[in-house]
Amino acid sequence: MARERFARCHGRHGHPGVFRRSGSRVHPMTVPTPPPAPRVVTFGCRLNTSESQMMREQAAQAGLSQAIIINTCAVTREAERQARQTIRRVRRENPDALVIVTGCGAQINARAWADMPEVDHVLGNQEKLKAESYRALAGGPASPGDRVQVEDIAQAAGADLPRLGDLDGRTRAFVQVQQGCDHACTFCVIPLARGPSRSVPVAAVIDQVARLVDIGVREVVLTGVDLAAWGCDLGDGEGLGLLVRRLLAAQPGLARLRLSSLDPTAFDATLLDVVANEPRLMPHLHLSVQAGADLVLKRMRRRHLRGDVIALARRLRALRPDLALGADLIAGFPTETEAHQAETLALIDEAGLTHLHVFPYSPRPETPAARMPPVAPATVKARAQALRQAGERAFAALLAGRVGTEDQVLVERSGFGHGEAYIPVHLDPSIAAGTLVRVRLAAGDGSHLIGETVS
Numbered sequence: 001m002a003r004e005r006f007a008r009c010h011g012r013h014g015h016p017g018v019f020r021r022s023g024s025r026v027h028p029m030t031v032p033t034p035p036p037a038p039r040v041v042t043f044g045c046r047l048n049t050s051e052s053q054m055m056r057e058q059a060a061q062a063g064l065s066q067a068i069i070i071n072t073c074a075v076t077r078e079a080e081r082q083a084r085q086t087i088r089r090v091r092r093e094n095p096d097a098l099v100i101v102t103g104c105g106a107q108i109n110a111r112a113w114a115d116m117p118e119v120d121h122v123l124g125n126q127e128k129l130k131a132e133s134y135r136a137l138a139g140g141p142a143s144p145g146d147r148v149q150v151e152d153i154a155q156a157a158g159a160d161l162p163r164l165g166d167l168d169g170r171t172r173a174f175v176q177v178q179q180g181c182d183h184a185c186t187f188c189v190i191p192l193a194r195g196p197s198r199s200v201p202v203a204a205v206i207d208q209v210a211r212l213v214d215i216g217v218r219e220v221v222l223t224g225v226d227l228a229a230w231g232c233d234l235g236d237g238e239g240l241g242l243l244v245r246r247l248l249a250a251q252p253g254l255a256r257l258r259l260s261s262l263d264p265t266a267f268d269a270t271l272l273d274v275v276a277n278e279p280r281l282m283p284h285l286h287l288s289v290q291a292g293a294d295l296v297l298k299r300m301r302r303r304h305l306r307g308d309v310i311a312l313a314r315r316l317r318a319l320r321p322d323l324a325l326g327a328d329l330i331a332g333f334p335t336e337t338e339a340h341q342a343e344t345l346a347l348i349d350e351a352g353l354t355h356l357h358v359f360p361y362s363p364r365p366e367t368p369a370a371r372m373p374p375v376a377p378a379t380v381k382a383r384a385q386a387l388r389q390a391g392e393r394a395f396a397a398l399l400a401g402r403v404g405t406e407d408q409v410l411v412e413r414s415g416f417g418h419g420e421a422y423i424p425v426h427l428d429p430s431i432a433a434g435t436l437v438r439v440r441l442a443a444g445d446g447s448h449l450i451g452e453t454v455s
Contacts, residue, residue: 038064041090043083044073046260047223048103050174055102055128062134067098071128072105072113074193076362080105084116091118098137102128104193108366110150124150125194153180153195171412171434173217174260177205177243178224182232185290186301186368187333187361190225197229202243206250218434219256219282219410227259228266241270248280255436256410258422261286261328264304264312276319284422285316286326286355292347293340296333299372306347313351324398324421326355331387332380333361334372341383348390354398355422356391360384396446399423403443409451411435417451424448 038059040052052071059067068090073079083105091099101113102123114122127133127149136149180195181188209220222244224230231238240259248257257280264287267275274281287309291297294305309327316323329344347353360380363370375383398421407419415429419441426448431437439451 038067038069040069040071041086042071043079044071044075044104045223046174046221047176047225048073050176050223051129053174054176058129058131059100059134061131062138064098064134064138066094066096067100067134067137068094069100069102069128072101072103074104074108074189074364076359077364078362087116087118100137104190107150107153107193108189110148114148120147122148122150125153126151153193155195170215170217171410172219172221172256173212174221174223175205175208175212176200176224177222178227178230181226182229183226183303184301186299186372187330187364189364189366192366194225197226197233199230199232199234199238201234202238202246205243206247209247209251209254213251213253216434218254218436219258220254221258221260223260226263227261228263228271239268239270240266241268241272241274244274244278244281245270248274248278254280256280256282256420258282259285261288263288264309267312267316272315272319275316275323282420282422283320283323284326284355284420285323286328286357287312287353289327289347289351289353290330291333291336291340292329292344293336296336296340296344299335300330300333300369306343309347310351313353317352322421324355324423325351325353326357326422327351327353328357328359329387330359330361331384332375334363334369334374336361336375336383341386345386345390348387348394352394353391354394356387356394358384358387358391392446399444399446399449402441402449404441406438406440406454407451409437409439411437419449419451425451427451428453 038056040056042048042052048071055069055071059069070083070087070090072083087099087101090097098120099118100121100123101119102125104125106113106122107125110122110124113119121137123133133149177200178197180197181191182197184191212220228240230240230243244257248254262285289309290300290302292306297305313325316325348356361375363374402423407423407425409417409419409425409427411417411427411431411433413433415427417425417427419425424447425439425441426444427437427439438454440454442450442452444450
């Protein structure tokens, strides 16, 4: 079996030809060769991306060098289909690997993944971040009853923050500060997969960021399932704005801070104040908008209306004129009409949305929306394409408006980085990764700009 073959693969092999000098004699010295790192294949959101790095570290420390971990997403059926395809391909190409499936798909329907013959183990969303889960797998083949480790996430309390260590050479890092969601949007299964909203305490967040700054990370992105809900379970009036303020005050060496997707209803006075007055909080915010028609928003059971998004966009730009706004949008939600689609298209211009993530609606059997009258698949596809094209035009207009201005770019790899408003910039490839460089922006191809160093 794959698990038995994997168990025999542990061990460290000597590397001949390395010597240690002692006095006048030279002695051969055996130096262990590090085992290959576990591989993680990630589907879905930035939070999954952040967690995948933690999982890779936990598995490596447990000695699971030949493990391949599939971190699934359950937002759409298409994401699950792609994950199943990947699992089958991974097994064909790596017959001796230990294949572990985890993530939101595994949490919701663990048995379905465990029944795949290519899968060795299934871990839930809580178990995937625990070092003991991987240490248990390193002990050899599991009995059939132990192949699935998935607890009831609805009973979860508190949010763990595993320590990130293997990030040397990275210029930016994601830090998960919140888990779960207390809302009940009619299209979404994430509360079933992630459990109730839980916050990582301020001190743990500050400690994690301090370690990242110490190893050279210049930019941190705070992430969560419902990031704007951070602090609601901690009491004492804690909120995301206060976390940002405390974090930046405690870590003056952190060059840049970003926030992942935010609920438009969650901007309190403190969060608005830090957007206006904290220059190290980058002027790019991403809103969980989903639709531009009030009737659709109500059927989605969202907590905002289109007018709220427009008013918030205007207020944010009044506070921070250089701000760029992104948004998540769902195309083809059940009962959506052409008039509703037109309202969403109009919202892109009215709210000045330039960084769009567009998702064709995909029904989930566990959700109320799956029981609503559907939109024809071809229509869903066409509406998604129309929204993407509108987003591309808006983004190109944003870039054109920035030509001739100056920006500070964080070089993430040779010849590439992002400006403060998350504009992609191509640069002189001789500039080292991790450098913050002042540039004048010149026209690119409509998808990026060219940065010319300002002396």
